[in-house]
Amino acid sequence: DTAVSQTPKYLVTQMGNDKSIKCEQNLGHDTMYWYKQDSKKFLKIMFSYNNKELIINETVPNRFSPKSPDKAHLNLHINSLELGDSAVYFCASSQENTPEMNTEAFFGQGTRLTVV
Amino acid sequence: GQNIDQPTEMTATEGAIVQINCTYQTSGFNGLFWYQQHAGEAPTFLSYNVLDGLEEKGRFSSFLSRSKGYSYLLLKELQMKDSASYLCAASDSNYQLIWGAGTKLIIKP
Numbered sequence: 001d002t003a004v005s006q007t008p009k010y011l012v013t014q015m016g017n018d019k020s021i022k023c024e025q026n027l028g029h030d031t032m033y034w035y036k037q038d039s040k041k042f043l044k045i046m047f048s049y050n051n052k053e054l055i056i057n058e059t060v061p062n063r064f065s066p067k068s069p070d071k072a073h074l075n076l077h078i079n080s081l082e083l084g085d086s087a088v089y090f091c092a093s094s095q096e097n098t099p100e101m102n103t104e105a106f107f108g109q110g111t112r113l114t115v116v
Numbered sequence: 117g118q119n120i121d122q123p124t125e126m127t128a129t130e131g132a133i134v135q136i137n138c139t140y141q142t143s144g145f146n147g148l149f150w151y152q153q154h155a156g157e158a159p160t161f162l163s164y165n166v167l168d169g170l171e172e173k174g175r176f177s178s179f180l181s182r183s184k185g186y187s188y189l190l191l192k193e194l195q196m197k198d199s200a201s202y203l204c205a206a207s208d209s210n211y212q213l214i215w216g217a218g219t220k221l222i223i224k225p
Contacts, residue, residue: 040217041201041217041218042215042217043159043203043205043215043218044215045212045213045215048212055210055212090158090159104149104161104164105161105213106161107158107159107160108158109157109158110156110157110158
């Protein structure tokens with residue numbers, strides 16, 4: 001069974017379109033994340049979310065919005081896509097990190113978004 | 117600002133040992149992670165250090181010096197399947213991971 005699954009794996013779309021990437025985790029984790037990995041391979045966090053708090057990286061344009069129907073799902077909506085949005089987007093999850101426990105994140109297989 | 121530095125690329129020979137270094141500067145520190153990422157795949161967890169010293173796990177070991185803001189990942193008995201990118205990530209005061217760009221490790225026969 002896949003622990004963190006995201007769909008689609010590949011997404012090609014035109015500039016200006018609106019698209020969504022879905023993510024689900026079956027690990028019972030409290031926290032989910034969206035990361036963007038650009039062509040230079042930097043992993044940059046976009047959002048982290050648990051049932052208490054949404055933390056947004058202030059550099060993320062407001063065209064990007066996370067939607068969490070329940071704690072096992074965190075979908076990523078992107079409006080008015082731009083060429084610079086082309087990247088690989090990774091969903092991840094972990095237990096809630098506390099001073100007593102800092103746990104690793106489990107990643108989905110990634111969604112390669114290409115905006116043309 | 118927060119920053120992670122690691123070499124862009126390293127080459128090593130099958131059966132040898134390689135050490136991948138990482139230096140970090142973060143607002144607060146709650147540990148350091150190493151992940152492995154094969155081309156086109158997701159990162160997978162390798163190790164976590166929060167105290168100074170060496171953590172050994174099979175062929176892989178990870179070292180941390182908090183006073184120096186420094187860590188390394190040591191890979192022994194290299195195998196061709198170890199060809200991958202190795203990502204260093206530091207956990208800051210808010211438990212957010214600050215990621216390096218990764219070190220691409222090329223293993224030659």
